[in-house]
Amino acid sequence: MSQIIKTPSPQVIAVAEADKGQSDILSADVETAAPEKKSWWNTSARTGERKLLLKLDLFIFALLTDNDLELLGDQYNYFQTLWTIGYTVGMIPSQVILTYIRPSLWLPSVEISWAIITFCFAAVKNYKHVYVLRLLLGLAESPFYVGGMTLLGSWYTPKELATRAAIFYSAAFAAQMFSGYLQAAVYTGLDGVHGLPGWRWLFIICGCINIPGALWGYFAVPDSPYNTRVFYLSEEERALAKSRVEEVGRKPFEGVTLKTFKSALSRPFVWVFVLNYMQVPRSITDRNRFRFFCTATYGADFFGIYLKTLNEYTVQQVNIIPTAAYAVGLVGAILFGFISDRLRDRVSVAFVIVLLNFTTCVVLATNPSKAGVFFGYLVNPATNSYGPLIISLLGETFTSLADERALILGMAQTMGATFNAWLPLLIFNTGTQLPYFRAGWITSSACAAAQAVGVLLLGYLGKRIVRDTADQKL
Missing domain, CATH: 1.20.1250.20 (MFS general substrate transporter like domains)
Structure with a gap:
C-alpha cells in the first residue's frame, strides 16, 4: 500500500x-x-x-x-x-x-x-x-x-x-x-x-x-x-x-540516411557491439537514477544496503564507506584507458577488464565473507572503463564511416537504456534478495562471461570491417 x-x-x-x-x-x-x-x-x-x-x-x-x-x-x-x-x-x-x-x-x-x-x-x-x-x-x-x-x-x-x-x-x-x-x-x-x-x-x-x-x-x-x-x-x-x-x-559526416541504417544493421559487428554495450559494467551511481548500461554489474548501489544489514556501522559510515568506490572507478577508468592507448590494443585490455568484472561478480554471487563483499563492491567499479574502451574500438573500426559510427553508438545507448528500465528491478530486488542479491550477481556473472566472448568476437569482426573498407578505397 x-x-x-x-x-x-x-x-x-x-x-x-x-x-x-x-x-x-x-x-x-x-x-x-x-x-x-x-x-x-x-x-x-x-x-x-x-x-x-x-x-x-x-x-x-x-x-x-x-x-x-x-x-x-x-x-x-x-x-x-x-x-x-x-x-x-x-x-x-x-x-x-x-x-x-x-x-x-x-x-x-x-x-x-x-x-x-x-x-x-x-x-x-x-x-x-x-x-x-x-x-x-x-x-x-x-x-x-x-x-x-x-x-x-x-x-x-x-x-x-x-x-x-x-x-x-x-x-x-x-x-x-x-x-x-x-x-x-x-x-x-x-x-x-x-x-x-x-x-x-x-x-x-x-x-x-x-x-x-x-x-x-x-x-x-x-x-x-x-x-x-x-x-x-x-x-x-x-x-x-x-x-x-x-x-x-x-572521414567527415555526410548525414545519416536510410541507406546508413540499412548498412549498419547488416553488419554482424553492430549486433555484437550492441549486445556487449548493453552489458557494460556500471556499478557507480545512485541506484534511483538512470545508468547508461545494462546488465553486467549493479555494483556499489547496494553496498550501502549490505552495510546496513550488518548493524555494525553508524549512518555516517554507511554513507561514507561506499564512496571509496567512486575513487576506484575514477582511477580505474583513466588507468585502463591510458594503458589501452599506450599499447594501441583495445581488445586485450577490454578482455582483462571483463575478467576482473567476472571475478568480482562471482565473489559477490557466492554469499561471501565480509571481506569478500568489500572486495567485490570496491574493486568492481574499476571495470567501468570497459564502456569508453569499446566506444573507442567502435570509432577506430568505423573510422572512415562517420555516419555509421554516430548511428551505432546511439543505437547501443538506446538499447542499454531500454533494458535498464526494467531488468535491474528483476535481478536486484530489494524486497526479496537482501542482503547479498544472489540472483543479481549470478546473472551478472553470466553476462560477464558472455561479454568475454563478445569482446573477442568484436576484435575479429572489427578487423574484417577495417580490411573491407580499406579494400574499397583501392
Whole structure:
C-alpha cells in the first residue's frame, strides 16, 4: 500500500544535477612536454601537435562536463520511468541531427533547454507537473553522452582516444561526489530563504550553473576538423588537425540516411557491439537514477544496503564507506584507458577488464565473507572503463564511416537504456534478495562471461570491417 512521503526524496531533490552527471564540467590539467620529447600524456613528438592536443583537451572537456508536493511512493517510480522514456526516445534522433547540424549549435542549444527545464522544476505544484518535466528532461539530456563521445571520436586519433573517452566518462564519478556536497550546502544555507524550501533552490542553482557553459559552447565546441571555425585554433592548427584525422582514414559526416541504417544493421559487428554495450559494467551511481548500461554489474548501489544489514556501522559510515568506490572507478577508468592507448590494443585490455568484472561478480554471487563483499563492491567499479574502451574500438573500426559510427553508438545507448528500465528491478530486488542479491550477481556473472566472448568476437569482426573498407578505397 502506498504511503505519503513526508521527507524529500533524493531522486526528486537532486534530479537536476544527478541526471546531468554525464555533461557536468570537467577540466583536464595538462602539462606541455619539452620540445621534441614525448610526454606521458601526449605521445606525439611534434611540438605543434602537442599544442593542438592541449587546446582540444582544455576546451572540449570544459564543456562535456517533496513535502510540498505530497508525493505517493509509486509516483517516484513513474518519475524515473518517464525520464528513461524521454532519454531513450531522444538518442538516435539526436545522433542523426548531429550528422547534419554543427555540434557547436546543437549541443549548447539543448543544454540551454535542459537548464530551462531545470528552472521549471523549482516552480512545480504537484506530481503531474513533475511527470511532464521529467519526460522533457530525458529528451533534453539524451544528446550529451553519445554526442560528447562522437565529438571526441572526430578529433582524437587511436593513440590518444581511449584516455580522453575514459576521462569524459569519469566525469560522472566527479559529478556524483560534487552533487552530494552541493545538496548539503544548499540545505544548510538556503532552506527557507525567501520562503522557498531548499530543494527548490537546488533546481535554481543547477540551472544557473549550466547556462554559462551552454553559452560558452556556441564559441568553444570545435565541430569537426573538416569544418571547424573556433577562435582558439590558428589556421596552421586547423590544417594539422585535419591532417591528423586524414592520416588515420577518418572521414567527415555526410548525414545519416536510410541507406546508413540499412548498412549498419547488416553488419554482424553492430549486433555484437550492441549486445556487449548493453552489458557494460556500471556499478557507480545512485541506484534511483538512470545508468547508461545494462546488465553486467549493479555494483556499489547496494553496498550501502549490505552495510546496513550488518548493524555494525553508524549512518555516517554507511554513507561514507561506499564512496571509496567512486575513487576506484575514477582511477580505474583513466588507468585502463591510458594503458589501452599506450599499447594501441583495445581488445586485450577490454578482455582483462571483463575478467576482473567476472571475478568480482562471482565473489559477490557466492554469499561471501565480509571481506569478500568489500572486495567485490570496491574493486568492481574499476571495470567501468570497459564502456569508453569499446566506444573507442567502435570509432577506430568505423573510422572512415562517420555516419555509421554516430548511428551505432546511439543505437547501443538506446538499447542499454531500454533494458535498464526494467531488468535491474528483476535481478536486484530489494524486497526479496537482501542482503547479498544472489540472483543479481549470478546473472551478472553470466553476462560477464558472455561479454568475454563478445569482446573477442568484436576484435575479429572489427578487423574484417577495417580490411573491407580499406579494400574499397583501392
